[in-house]
Amino acid sequence: METGAIPVGEFPGGFDLQATVESGQTYLWERADGEAYGGNDCYGGEAWYHTVIDGEVIRVRQTDGCLEWESTTDAVPYLTRLFRLEDDLDEIMEVTPADALVDAAYTAYAGMRLVQDPFFPCLVTFICSAQMRVRRIFRMQRALAQEYGDAVAVNGETYYAYPTPERLATAPEAELRDLKIGYRAPYVKQTAQLVASGELTVNDIPTEYEAARDALTEYVGVGEKVADCVCLFSLGHLEAVPLDTWIRRAIHDYYPDCDKETYSATSRAIREQFGSFAGYAQTYVFHYLRHNDSVD
DNA sequence: ATCCAGGATGTAT
DNA sequence: ATACATCATGGA
Numbered sequence: 001m002e003t004g005a006i007p008v009g010e011f012p013g014g015f016d017l018q019a020t021v022e023s024g025q026t027y028l029w030e031r032a033d034g035e036a037y038g039g040n041d042c043y044g045g046e047a048w049y050h051t052v053i054d055g056e057v058i059r060v061r062q063t064d065g066c067l068e069w070e071s072t073t074d075a076v077p078y079l080t081r082l083f084r085l086e087d088d089l090d091e092i093m094e095v096t097p098a099d100a101l102v103d104a105a106y107t108a109y110a111g112m113r114l115v116q117d118p119f120f121p122c123l124v125t126f127i128c129s130a131q132m133r134v135r136r137i138f139r140m141q142r143a144l145a146q147e148y149g150d151a152v153a154v155n156g157e158t159y160y161a162y163p164t165p166e167r168l169a170t171a172p173e174a175e176l177r178d179l180k181i182g183y184r185a186p187y188v189k190q191t192a193q194l195v196a197s198g199e200l201t202v203n204d205i206p207t208e209y210e211a212a213r214d215a216l217t218e219y220v221g222v223g224e225k226v227a228d229c230v231c232l233f234s235l236g237h238l239e240a241v242p243l244d245t246w247i248r249r250a251i252h253d254y255y256p257d258c259d260k261e262t263y264s265a266t267s268r269a270i271r272e273q274f275g276s277f278a279g280y281a282q283t284y285v286f287h288y289l290r291h292n293d294s295v296d
Numbered sequence: 297a298t299c300c301a302g303g304a305t306g307t308a309t
Numbered sequence: 310a311t312a313c314a315t316c317a318t319g320g321a
Contacts, residue, residue: 024302025302126302127304129301129302129303130301130302130303130304130316131300131301131302131303131304131316131317131318132301132302132303132317132318132319133300133301133302133319133320134301134302135320136301136318136319136320137302177317180317180318180319181317181318182316182317182318183304183305183315183316183317183318184304184316184317185317187304187305217304220304220305221303221304221305222304223303223304223305224303224304225302225303225304226302226303226304229302242302243302244301244302244303245300245301245302245303246302247302262310262311286302290302
């Protein structure tokens, strides 16, 4: 295992590993000390997290201003991309209008960054997220990885990669349902088939934001909200604002002028208010509201 | 027991 | 285009 430490405290806006990987924007990192995701506290200030990407294991933890890592490869380029370490948080917060709610969220989770997840895992995790609590989404992804992901053994530990499109495309629907995916099982299978067959891959998704969101809804189980999650958490469209139940409620209560009849109209209104980094504000507010309510 | 969770789909209007 | 029932599962 190679090891290293990235002095993230020196980056504009800093970095908060726990908030970044436990805020419900990515479901691809597992905390080594067990299942505390989505909870109100979490005692995980210096916990290790791990993921598998491109067949490589990456473990990270945060200790006083440093992002420590150990990996089967040089993790720095991966971490820089996956955690968007080059985003200038100070600049982003400066150009994003901060009212009382957004400002409170920024303050509470200073250093939280958006992630940039790999496309297919992000797509499937958010298909699974429909009508599901955050903690259960983590469990579903872990079950999928253990059942269908390639195993990587390092230092006596076994890690599981996220399943490939080919593997999920050929999995019997009944098996997927056994993993407690519920009615999303056929969505996952059919979407995996679209990707595995080459019929609709990430290369077919337009680069422009709204066009990308529309194209993503051609996958099965992907509506406007899930498409926005993929736009924001994988494709780097930082203006995307997924309108889930929490954010809809916040818009209704705090920004009634943006509360329009249709998804796309509300989306446009909220983006006009918060600008090209509206997705950052969305993710902070989502985490802030859900965390303070501490439902799961 | 009843309601709800980071919603989407199929069908009827 | 819009309205509605339906879809699993677990936790409050």
